[in-house]
Amino acid sequence: MSTPPPHEADVYVGLMSGTSLDGIDAVLAEIGPTGHPRLLHTHYLTYPDSLRAQLLALHTPQPDEIHLAALAANELACLYAKAVRALLDGIAPASVRAIGCHGQTLRHRPADGYTLQIGNAALLAELTGITVVADFRSRDIAAGGQGAPLVPAFHAQALQHPGVHRVIANIGGIANVTDLPVDGPVRGWDTGPGNMLLDAWIKRHNGAHYDRDGAWAASGTLHPGLLAALMKHAYLRLPPPKSAGREQFNLDWLDVTLSSLNEAITPADVQATLLEFTAISLADAVIRECKGTQALYVCGGGAHNAALMQRIRVLLPNVQVATTAALGIDPDWVEALAFAWLARQTLHRTPGNLPAVTGARGDRILGAIYPA
Ligand SMILES: Nc1ncnc2c1ncn2[C@@H]1O[C@H](COP(=O)(O)OP(=O)(O)O)[C@@H](O)[C@H]1O
Numbered sequence: 604m605s606t607p608p609p610h611e612a613d614v615y616v617g618l619m620s621g622t623s624l625d626g627i628d629a630v631l632a633e634i635g636p637t638g639h640p641r642l643l644h645t646h647y648l649t650y651p652d653s654l655r656a657q658l659l660a661l662h663t664p665q666p667d668e669i670h671l672a673a674l675a676a677n678e679l680a681c682l683y684a685k686a687v688r689a690l691l692d693g694i695a696p697a698s699v700r701a702i703g704c705h706g707q708t709l710r711h712r713p714a715d716g717y718t719l720q721i722g723n724a725a726l727l728a729e730l731t732g733i734t735v736v737a738d739f740r741s742r743d744i745a746a747g748g749q750g751a752p753l754v755p756a757f758h759a760q761a762l763q764h765p766g767v768h769r770v771i772a773n774i775g776g777i778a779n780v781t782d783l784p785v786d787g788p789v790r791g792w793d794t795g796p797g798n799m800l801l802d803a804w805i806k807r808h809n810g811a812h813y814d815r816d817g818a819w820a821a822s823g824t825l826h827p828g829l830l831a832a833l834m835k836h837a838y839l840r841l842p843p844p845k846s847a848g849r850e851q852f853n854l855d856w857l858d859v860t861l862s863s864l865n866e867a868i869t870p871a872d873v874q875a876t877l878l879e880f881t882a883i884s885l886a887d888a889v890i891r892e893c894k895g896t897q898a899l900y901v902c903g904g905g906a907h908n909a910a911l912m913q914r915i916r917v918l919l920p921n922v923q924v925a926t927t928a929a930l931g932i933d934p935d936w937v938e939a940l941a942f943a944w945l946a947r948q949t950l951h952r953t954p955g956n957l958p959a960v961t962g963a964r965g966d967r968i969l970g971a972i973y974p975a
């Protein structure tokens with residue numbers, strides 16, 4: 604496979620499937636010679652309920668999990684390929700330089716020296732005829748880093764302003780921030796839960812995949828005792844670099860925390876409190892670690908949660924809060940764009956991690972390449 608010349612515009616696909624387990628965000632983007640992205644097309648594919656349930660189950664140890672994970676990876680590759688076909692809609696695969704595929708995380712354990720994103724990149728290359736770059740996180744972990752978050756380098760590329768201290772907050776299943784000060788290093792880390800606990804709690808109580816606009820949370824009342832108990836989570840006190848997943852924030856932990864209170868709390872009040880927990884853990888991190896922030900731009904599905912956005916605005920009264928739409932990038936596609944950009948970094952033999960973010964020993968070229 605030939606390496607593309609470093610200074611020409613190229614077209615890439617980015618595929619993001621995050622911890623929310625909602626589905627696949629697919630973007631087609633032209634990335635210019637300076638690395639600046641231009642969004643050409645987008646496509647979203649919801650996971651079938653059966654796959655979603657299987658992936659969720661595979662987050663915890665279970666019998667025959669290696670075989671089951673391999674089958675799920677194959678199914679994912681077929682869905683990724685389907686998303687790419689719909690995205691390209693007649694555009695020749697040969698005109699796409701590469702697909703950057705995040706894969707679906709089943710385990711994220713940097714302290715144990717590994718992270719696992721499945722998706723069968725070989726099969727995806729076979730099905731699409733396009734070079735695939737995958738497994739972006741492992742190299743950073745091999746270099747002593749967290750392997751996450753990886754979006755900050757892209758945020759710096761596409762959203763930094765020379766005269767305004769911006770923070771980008773990506774609210775997916777987990778929430779992460781990127782600090783883009785006017786002077787000083789770009790930093791970033793996972794602040795704690797994004798939509799994950801909200802999704803899990805509403806799913807248990809009425810079967811919905813998510814709390815649309817945060818309406819159910821808004822119908823409840825914050826429970827101060829529960830909020831205080833949630834805020835005791837040790838992860839929140841760890842200094843960056845740090846990253847989180849379903850390992851840290853999940854229903855089992857919520858159930859233990861609830862039962863420790865020995866009090867009946869209505870499901871809607873729990874949801875209201877979970878929403879506040881998400882907002883406060885994020886806002887606290889911005890206040891503590893990103894001093895002097897002038898503007899916060901939210902992306903990820905959480906940008907659609909009106910109640911959550913409202914609470915973030917209240918908790919950060921001195922910060923202008925908007926979504927990345929205000930900067931010209933639709934919040935739904937920022938992370939998939941980042942993986943298109945990261946694929947380009949890999950093909951150009953250019954680092955994709957930021958050691959100041961992940962804690963890795965140095966810059967590393969990320970990913971594994973599956974040639975077309
Ligand atoms: N209209 C909405 N109201 C509230 N929450 C929403 C809305 N749209 C999306 N979300 C939330 O966003 C999540 C998906 O966000 P996403 O950025 O795809 O996360 P991930 O990267 O973890 O997959 C959904 O699970 C849901 O919680």
Ligand SMILES: [Mg+2]
Pocket residue numbers: 619620621622623624625626627628775
């Ligand atoms: Mg998603």
